[in-house]
Amino acid sequence: MLFGLLVSTAHAQTAPGGQPSAIEMFVPFIFIFVIFYFLIIRPQSKRQKEHQKFLSEVKRGDEVITSSGILGRVEGITEQFVTLEIADGVKVKMLRSQIATSQKAATAEDKK
Secondary structure (H helix, E strand, O other): OHHHHHHHHHHHHHOOOOOOOHHHHHHHHHHHHHHHHHHHHHHHHHHHHHHHHHHHHOOOOOEEEEOOOOEEEEEEEOOOEEEEEEEOOEEEEEEHHHEEEEHHHHHHHHHO
16 A cells, blocks of 8 residues: 555656657757758758759860869860860860869959
8 A cells, every 4th residue: 555655656746747749859850950951951962963064064175173173174075084184285084073163163262
């Protein structure tokens, strides 16, 4: 009888506070994910789409900057590779995806 009284007293003490429901526990995580999406994931995917568009529009004669910082003029293009002339008579064949930006865009950013 004493044990039953202690157990019922213990249940009575924890009942008012109660534990939050599963939805209430996940609300902060959902909120953090939404902020993470709008601040990190969405802008990154937007930049990636713009870069893919830029790479598809690169043509012979364009002056570009590679990811490693090499400046050159596009002399030849295939689906995967680009041939850049980095100096008179010096040509380098590299992956098309390694082109970072156009030289005009880079100099425009420097002037800002």
